Amino acid sequence: MRRARSLAVLVVVSTLALAGCSSVGHHTAGRDAYDYGPQATLRVCVLHTDDVGADRVQALIGAVDREFAAYGIRVVVPWTRAWKRAGFSHEALFDDVAQRTLEAPCDRLVAFVDRNAGDFLWGLVMPEVLGAVDQATHTRGYVVATRASLNQLFSSPTATSVHEFYHLLGCPHAATMTGCYARIARLKRAILPEADFFPGVAPDGSFLRTREAVNDRVRPGLAGP
Numbered sequence: 064m065r066r067a068r069s070l071a072v073l074v075v076v077s078t079l080a081l082a083g084c085s086s087v088g089h090h091t092a093g094r095d096a097y098d099y100g101p102q103a104t105l106r107v108c109v110l111h112t113d114d115v116g117a118d119r120v121q122a123l124i125g126a127v128d129r130e131f132a133a134y135g136i137r138v139v140v141p142w143t144r145a146w147k148r149a150g151f152s153h154e155a156l157f158d159d160v161a162q163r164t165l166e167a168p169c170d171r172l173v174a175f176v177d178r179n180a181g182d183f184l185w186g187l188v189m190p191e192v193l194g195a196v197d198q199a200t201h202t203r204g205y206v207v208a209t210r211a212s213l214n215q216l217f218s219s220p221t222a223t224s225v226h227e228f229y230h231l232l233g234c235p236h237a238a239t240m241t242g243c244y245a246r247i248a249r250l251k252r253a254i255l256p257e258a259d260f261f262p263g264v265a266p267d268g269s270f271l272r273t274r275e276a277v278n279d280r281v282r283p284g285l286a287g288p
């Protein structure tokens with residue numbers, strides 16, 4: 064059962080690995096064509112393994128904050144908590160983060176994970192996963208935050224963070240960013256001030272405008288067939 068669920072989860076996650084997943088697209092002049100509305104805050108609660116220090120978390124979140132300034136989105140971290148990686152495999156890691164309830168005031172929950180020697184060897188023999196975001200809500204995910212693998216020579220932890228955070232705004236992989244700009248503009252317009260929540264995104268692109276709507280999709284037993 065556990066195995067079956069892990070496989071199901073694996074099928075629906077967006078992953079960033081050397082092969083398969085490379086880009087949410089190149090920036091285009093279209094970025095300036097959209098009205099992103101008033102400034103909004105994206106509150107990202109952070110879990111981190113022991114080897115990922117506060118300065119590392121700050122540097123990676125800072126890179127995302129600078130990237131998202133163009134859309135009038137400020138990225139802040141309400142809290143960081145120490146966390147032990149749930150297992151060696153991508154599935155075990157992802158399951159742990161993806162099944163957690165999003166507690167107030169978090170809009171997103173991201174685990175920053177260290178690399179260990181086992182991962183490094185694994186990366187030599189098959190494409191290695193450097194991050195993932197849940198597609199059911201686009202609110203939870205993880206990022207490999209330290210540099211110890213060959214694949215990361217091609218995709219730095221900073222680039223991986225920015226990439227995964229675009230997924231956290233609902234942007235899919237694409238050749239260019241043009242569609243992503245429109246999505247971000249729509250997502251910001253979907254913010255309900257009274258909900259005190261930066262909306263999540265369902266698999267069909269619709270918005271989950273309250274934290275409760277997101278958590279309803281997380282709880283085991285409430286998932287669709």
Ligand SMILES: [Zn+2]
Pocket residue numbers: 077078079084085086226230236
């Ligand atoms: Zn990706």
